[in-house]
Structure formats: structure tokens, C-alpha cells
Amino acid sequence: MALRSVAVLLQEPVALFEYGVLAEVFGIDRTDEGVPAFDYRVCSEEARPLDARNGTTVSAAHRLDATLDADLVAVPASPSAWTPTPAVVEALRAAHERGAWIMSVCSGAFSLGAAGILDGRSCTTHWRHAAELAELHPAARVDPDVLYVRDGNIITSAGTAAGIDAALHLVRTELGASVAATISRRMVVPPHRDGGQRQYVERPVPTCDAESLGPVLQWMLEHLDRAFTVDDLAARATMSSRTFARRFVAETGTTPHQWLTDQRVLRARQLLESSDLSMEEVARDAGFGSAALLRHHFAKCTGISPSAFRAQHRVSA
Known part of the structure; x- marks a missing residue:
């Protein structure tokens, strides 16, 4: 499936950074630099401004039916990702069944898990939530060490900026390395990062009884x-x-x-x-x-x- 249309599925409250990652990669017109234009759609279940905290709201121009023919359905992080509504679950399942690309950023993976599309697949999320994702969805194979995982047409990414890595990987896969390099150059980020989440995980000194160790x-x-x-x-x-x-x-x-x-x-x-x-x-x-x-x-x-x-x-x- 060619990557021409992108539907970003927002849940309230919206995590602005993770949403912004998707908007930066797919939502900006870069046709003057040779990047193909994306039919970029921001979707939500309800027709009202969505709370993004800190006094900010986000409005989506489309409802969930805009996901029905999108080549990519992307789910950014949200505290609501753990408990998506039945309509969101149905939209994700429908996209999966017709073979669309599905991508999550950070905790967005929990919505994919709730829809059952991580079962039997390798996946990831932010290292702070990895154990919980594995516990809630035991049929998923959660890897807490990587920046992103692609398993078939499902891509899950770790915390925040790892969504950039995942999105650029998809662009590179569908549109070629040159297009991915052009987008990354405009964003002033590397087109590919080595390593995984382990480089960001702090390893604090365990607290022990002073009379012991x-x-x-x-x-x-x-x-x-x-x-x-x-x-x-x-x-x-x-x-x-x-x-x-x-x-x-x-x-x-x-x-x-x-x-x-x-x-x-x-x-x-x-x-x-x-x-x-x-x-x-x-x-x-x-x-x-x-x-x-x-x-x-x-x-x-x-x-x-x-x-x-x-x-x-x-x-x-």
C-alpha cells in the first residue's frame, strides 16, 4: 500500500509533543523539495475542541470516518490511550483488517493493544510503561529496549522523540531514503539513530539499610x-x-x-x-x-x- 493519506487519531487529553511529531513529518507541505504531498487528516471521535492541557485545545477537522481509507492511521500518546472508546477500537480494527499501516507513538500503543492488533506481535512503548503494556496484553511481545518496532504493517515507537524515528522509518520504507533524508534535514534530526531506549534509562543506586550493605x-x-x-x-x-x-x-x-x-x-x-x-x-x-x-x-x-x-x-x- 502506497503512503499517500495519513489519519492522526486524537484522544483526549491530547499529548501535544507526540501529536506534533506526526504533524511535523506528515502534515507539512514539502513538495517544493521533492517530498510527495500527504493527504493529512486530523481525526477525533467528537466534533469539539480537545483538551491538550496547560490551557491549550486542539480541534480536529475530521471524524473517525476519515480513517476508513487512510493509508496510515497514527495514534499519538494520551492518558486515554489505556482505555480507548469502542469507536476508536473499531476504527483501529477496521484499518488493520484492510491492511493499512498503523503506528503508535509512546503510550498510543495501549490503544493498539486494546484493539487486539498487538497480539502475537513484537512491539514497544516508553520504557516506563513497557512492563504495564506486557501485563495488560500478555499476547504481545513487548521489547522495552528499542526505539521502535515494525512487525508487518504495525509500527510502535517508544517515548516522544522515538516517534520521529518510527515515522521516518515508514517514510523511508514507502517513499525511499532520499525523501526521508529531506524531511529529517528540514527537522534537523538524524535520518536514523542507532541504539535503543536503554541509553536513556537511568539506573539509580538501590537504597539499602545503612546497617547492612x-x-x-x-x-x-x-x-x-x-x-x-x-x-x-x-x-x-x-x-x-x-x-x-x-x-x-x-x-x-x-x-x-x-x-x-x-x-x-x-x-x-x-x-x-x-x-x-x-x-x-x-x-x-x-x-x-x-x-x-x-x-x-x-x-x-x-x-x-x-x-x-x-x-x-x-x-x-
């Missing part, structure tokens, strides 16, 4: 650049190695090695964002010892290489 965890954080073993840590905690390892898992939910690796990756992230240190220097400061080990563990934890992460997240002085 709290002091040891704090000491580990203050000495990430040092090499130490479980036996060393157990001795500092005045426990046997076996007791320490068992207590550590019980209180932090992970092993000493994995906890330490996660905190070293977090330290490396901070250095890559805020310093001009070389990869070897970052590796030593974070406790990995070598750039090779840094690359291995960083990519495993975040889904992206340290150099790519720095290029995307570097904060200028």
Missing part, C-alpha cells in the same frame, strides 16, 4: 576505578563471601558484578556527556581498565557504542 555500596561508588573482588567486598562488610553474595542479591536485586558494571556504565555515560576525556581515560576513570572493555560493557548495557552515545549526548562546555 549501604556503606559498602557507597564505598564501591566512590572507588569505581579500583579493582576488587567479592571476597574484598565481603571482608569490608564483615561477612563471609557466600553470605555477602546472597545478601547483595536480596537487597539490590542483582549480583555484585552486575551492579558494579551498571554503575561503571553510568559513570562512563556521565563522563562521555560532560568531558573531553579520551575513551581510554573514560575507561580507566569508570573502572573498566581499557577502551575495549568499556565498549563491550557499554554496548551491552545501553545498546549503543560509547562514541555514538557521546556524539548524540555530548553537552558542550
Whole structure:
């Protein structure tokens, strides 16, 4: 199916950023730059202004019947996405049954799940909601680590800006890389981003009882650049190695090695964002010892290489 008509299905309250992503990619006339014109339709169930919070309202020029022949039906985020109305569910099911593209941005995936069109498919949503999506729709295969997932004619994207990645992927698939590059250049965004959501997920230090492992965890954080073993840590905690390892898992939910690796990756992230240190220097400061080990563990934890992460997240002085 060619991508000529796009119907954006709004639910109240409207999430302006996610709606704006779809409007920016599909709703702007760029025919003067060689981008094919889209028949762009903004749809809602009711003929009234929709609350977008902060004193803003959004009006849709079309009702849900505008989705009936659209090549793409896109659902941006909304607190109402979890409980779409029967009319919205029917519109999504009808679009799916006739083979239209269906795309969600952020929590819009919950509406797709409620319509049953994620069953048996790989999908994603914002990492904060991924576990809930999997719980509410156990037949869906939820991947919390990626920026977007395409499974057949269904595309689901993660939080906010990941909707740009998903929309540009669809444009690239249907209209070619040149058109996607033209749109991305006008938006001043990369036509394709490597990695996934893991690079944005914070890994906070677990809170532990100060009389138990709290002091040891704090000491580990203050000495990430040092090499130490479980036996060393157990001795500092005045426990046997076996007791320490068992207590550590019980209180932090992970092993000493994995906890330490996660905190070293977090330290490396901070250095890559805020310093001009070389990869070897970052590796030593974070406790990995070598750039090779840094690359291995960083990519495993975040889904992206340290150099790519720095290029995307570097904060200028």
C-alpha cells in the first residue's frame, strides 16, 4: 500500500509533543523539495475542541470516518490511550483488517493493544510503561529496549522523540531514503539513530539499610576505578563471601558484578556527556581498565557504542 493519506487519531487529553511529531513529518507541505504531498487528516471521535492541557485545545477537522481509507492511521500518546472508546477500537480494527499501516507513538500503543492488533506481535512503548503494556496484553511481545518496532504493517515507537524515528522509518520504507533524508534535514534530526531506549534509562543506586550493605555500596561508588573482588567486598562488610553474595542479591536485586558494571556504565555515560576525556581515560576513570572493555560493557548495557552515545549526548562546555 502506497503512503499517500495519513489519519492522526486524537484522544483526549491530547499529548501535544507526540501529536506534533506526526504533524511535523506528515502534515507539512514539502513538495517544493521533492517530498510527495500527504493527504493529512486530523481525526477525533467528537466534533469539539480537545483538551491538550496547560490551557491549550486542539480541534480536529475530521471524524473517525476519515480513517476508513487512510493509508496510515497514527495514534499519538494520551492518558486515554489505556482505555480507548469502542469507536476508536473499531476504527483501529477496521484499518488493520484492510491492511493499512498503523503506528503508535509512546503510550498510543495501549490503544493498539486494546484493539487486539498487538497480539502475537513484537512491539514497544516508553520504557516506563513497557512492563504495564506486557501485563495488560500478555499476547504481545513487548521489547522495552528499542526505539521502535515494525512487525508487518504495525509500527510502535517508544517515548516522544522515538516517534520521529518510527515515522521516518515508514517514510523511508514507502517513499525511499532520499525523501526521508529531506524531511529529517528540514527537522534537523538524524535520518536514523542507532541504539535503543536503554541509553536513556537511568539506573539509580538501590537504597539499602545503612546497617547492612549501604556503606559498602557507597564505598564501591566512590572507588569505581579500583579493582576488587567479592571476597574484598565481603571482608569490608564483615561477612563471609557466600553470605555477602546472597545478601547483595536480596537487597539490590542483582549480583555484585552486575551492579558494579551498571554503575561503571553510568559513570562512563556521565563522563562521555560532560568531558573531553579520551575513551581510554573514560575507561580507566569508570573502572573498566581499557577502551575495549568499556565498549563491550557499554554496548551491552545501553545498546549503543560509547562514541555514538557521546556524539548524540555530548553537552558542550
